Amino acid sequence: MIFSLTLNWPPVIEFGPGKFSVIPDHLAECRKVFILADMPFLNRAEELSETLNAKGIRSLISTDVVPEPPFEALERLPAQVKAFGPDAVIGIGGGSAMDLAKLVSVLFTGEQRPVDIIGTNQVNRRDVRLITVATTSGTGSEVTPIAVLTDTREKLKKGVVSRYLIPDVAIVDPELTVSMPPSITASTGMDAMTHCIEAYTNRYAHPIIDNIALEGIRWIGTHLERAVKNGNDLEARTAMSLGSLYGGMCLGPVNTAGVHALAYPLGGEFKISHGVSNSVLLPFVMVHNLPECVEKYAKIAEVIGVPGGSSPETAAKKAIRKIRDISNSCNIPPDLKSLNIPESAISAMAEAAMNVTRLLDNNPRVITLEDAERIYSNAWNGILE
Amino acid sequence: MIFSLTLNWPPVIEFGPGKFSVIPDHLAECRKVFILADMPFLNRAEELSETLNAKGIRSLISTDVVPEPPFEALERLPAQVKAFGPDAVIGIGGGSAMDLAKLVSVLFTGEQRPVDIIGTNQVNRRDVRLITVATTSGTGSEVTPIAVLTDTREKLKKGVVSRYLIPDVAIVDPELTVSMPPSITASTGMDAMTHCIEAYTNRYAHPIIDNIALEGIRWIGTHLERAVKNGNDLEARTAMSLGSLYGGMCLGPVNTAGVHALAYPLGGEFKISHGVSNSVLLPFVMVHNLPECVEKYAKIAEVIGVPGGSSPETAAKKAIRKIRDISNSCNIPPDLKSLNIPESAISAMAEAAMNVTRLLDNNPRVITLEDAERIYSNAWNGILE
Numbered sequence A, B: 001m002i003f004s005l006t007l008n009w010p011p012v013i014e015f016g017p018g019k020f021s022v023i024p025d026h027l028a029e030c031r032k033v034f035i036l037a038d039m040p041f042l043n044r045a046e047e048l049s050e051t052l053n054a055k056g057i058r059s060l061i062s063t064d065v066v067p068e069p070p071f072e073a074l075e076r077l078p079a080q081v082k083a084f085g086p087d088a089v090i091g092i093g094g095g096s097a098m099d100l101a102k103l104v105s106v107l108f109t110g111e112q113r114p115v116d117i118i119g120t121n122q123v124n125r126r127d128v129r130l131i132t133v134a135t136t137s138g139t140g141s142e143v144t145p146i147a148v149l150t151d152t153r154e155k156l157k158k159g160v161v162s163r164y165l166i167p168d169v170a171i172v173d174p175e176l177t178v179s180m181p182p183s184i185t186a187s188t189g190m191d192a193m194t195h196c197i198e199a200y201t202n203r204y205a206h207p208i209i210d211n212i213a214l215e216g217i218r219w220i221g222t223h224l225e226r227a228v229k230n231g232n233d234l235e236a237r238t239a240m241s242l243g244s245l246y247g248g249m250c251l252g253p254v255n256t257a258g259v260h261a262l263a264y265p266l267g268g269e270f271k272i273s274h275g276v277s278n279s280v281l282l283p284f285v286m287v288h289n290l291p292e293c294v295e296k297y298a299k300i301a302e303v304i305g306v307p308g309g310s311s312p313e314t315a316a317k318k319a320i321r322k323i324r325d326i327s328n329s330c331n332i333p334p335d336l337k338s339l340n341i342p343e344s345a346i347s348a349m350a351e352a353a354m355n356v357t358r359l360l361d362n363n364p365r366v367i368t369l370e371d372a373e374r375i376y377s378n379a380w381n382g383i384l385e
Helices: A019-027 A039-054 A073-084 A095-107 A182-200 A207-229 A234-251 A258-270 A274-303 A312-329 A343-353 A369-381 B019-027 B039-054 B073-084 B095-107 B182-200 B207-221 B224-229 B234-251 B258-270 B274-303 B312-329 B343-353 B369-381
Strands: A005-008 A012-015 A032-037 A058-062 A088-093 A129-134 A146-151 A156-161 A169-172 B005-008 B012-015 B032-037 B058-062 B088-093 B129-134 B146-151 B156-161 B169-172
Touching: A005 A207, A012 A019, A012 A234, A019 A039, A019 A129, A019 A169, A032 A039, A032 A073, A032 A095, A039 A058, A039 A088, A058 A073, A073 A095, A088 A095, A095 A129, A095 A146, A129 A234, A146 A258, A156 A258, A169 A234, A182 A207, A182 A234, A182 A258, A182 A274, A182 A312, A207 A234, A207 A274, A207 A312, A207 B207, A258 A274, A258 A343, A258 A369, A274 A312, A274 A369, A343 A369, B005 B207, B012 B019, B012 B234, B019 B039, B019 B129, B019 B169, B032 B039, B032 B073, B032 B095, B039 B058, B039 B088, B058 B073, B073 B095, B088 B095, B095 B129, B095 B146, B129 B234, B146 B258, B156 B258, B169 B234, B182 B207, B182 B224, B182 B234, B182 B258, B182 B274, B182 B312, B207 B234, B207 B274, B207 B312, B224 B234, B224 B312, B258 B274, B258 B343, B258 B369, B274 B312, B274 B369, B343 B369
Parallel strands: A012 A169, A032 A058, A032 A088, A088 A129, A129 A169, B012 B169, B032 B058, B032 B088, B088 B129, B129 B169
Antiparallel strands: A005 B012, A012 B005, A146 A156, B146 B156
């Protein structure tokens, strides 16, 4: 096999319990730091601010994080940040906080508006240092060139993809994830699992990324239930942080596919969180993709510890069921009707999903409008095949 | 398991056939580029220079690469480079060319002398862009924070380790490796294999790096003989480039161990190339390390396609033999006496190796002076056990 790939990862990834404390080491030449933090991490942000202050570095803290950020969230924040004039931006939190920080870091100067940068390679530049600090094990945004916005008018999520969104430093500190409640641990963890599975089985799957994705599936598949059951289990948290990091490392080079495409309308229209949307849809999209993914699903079965089947087909089906079982045992809603989505919404959602061509194109098996309707319908009823 | 790690890799790794041509994309904001190239790549350097010239970027080319560079090599080069005043340095070649380019990039301003930066974290800064272009599949230097110099007085290799030596862009283009003669393909390939095996079985081995190292062992173990046999086999070259890249990715976080420590005196005293020194010593050090590495060697056996043994011990021994067989079938000298090293040199070499504490400390099993003498003696006689 002859293959090519451009790998764009942050030049520094600080992984491990306690790594939050090394953030100041990466700000040596900065004078003013803007910190955007999810509210529950305000105290950690303040602690960081004090440490920086002792080193003569000023900081401005904001907790103005809107979940699944709409365009409007980027109307007031950049102006405040511009007035402060930082030379570094730090995002502390889940995907929304980190994505917002990433977007602010390229938008605050006012040179480009949010609408200008939607799509791929539309960002012109970034002049400040950018540090992401992940507090969930799910999004992987700490290492990706991607940020996602909600277009509230079109009721659809839209992606910004640019090398200028890749942080200079990613901090992945499992201790920060210990306080996550079980429901968030579960949905963000299954989101990370989805990143790995969609990268591994991607139409544009790549040997370099396959290896990372499969490791991610292994770490998450063997530790998510433990992390949900006991949030203080630092071993399980460390494993989940690594699995999530691996998921994020896949997202730049290969990116996601059908699950994410079909999840977008759930977020845009029904405000279902990104993690829950992906978790619920994952097994149903896997069933659709099965004909193209038998060998790879069989490999997934192997790494998540499902006893081997009599044939790759049997093992592949067992993998799908095991993924659904992990999701269910973590108390993720089993189907769309449990999310109070009306069955009548299916055809509009399927039409909306068809617009996410950027991700649908990555899917290992074509998803037509009819396929999307059938997948949503199965996911609504909770029918796995 | 709870674990921590700092990952420092180049923010851009361009991997694949033809990637040499994207170098100018990574020099958009540069005006003057210093190119240090191994002589056989002078024409490629000139081709690059012309492309840059058409974009208004001036360049200065040097082929002043000394193999296993001594300190003196860094006496004249930095002055020439300073006079030119580049804002980017590109190293095109094997480990020596890339290491020299890395060293020049931090030394040419004259702020620090070579002797000042020996050791870990002694480099103060780097103000120019640095791009490494690998033309062998071996060193992995294109992605490491390491450069190695020969101390001709002490007759010993000395390492410089610094985050300022990590390039901004690493170009790994298998097409550049096609012209490598079989002997260099073999020794550099076994060097890369050594990086992976020493990282995987390291005393400070790490789950994140284990995965990369084992993939490297797999790609190299299954493709080196093909690449040696037919240099134009681009599939084998691509596999070797990836294996070598993986080896390099291990070197920052975990680094090498006993093989490299024992190889240093062969280079310093007898001018045996780095690749050959490591290749010849590898199986003999593996025998010494076996008691601490049974499970990991058994895993190596698995990934390089050695039929399973009746026990992990059997599989582990088969792995050592297979590594030796690959080396031999690539026409690497089987022992130290074939390298014309006098048997009488063993005790002095063992004493010299004992000074490489930085690497000996990484070895999975303690190597005493007596152990080193025994390993050299077995390697001299070609006695695998």
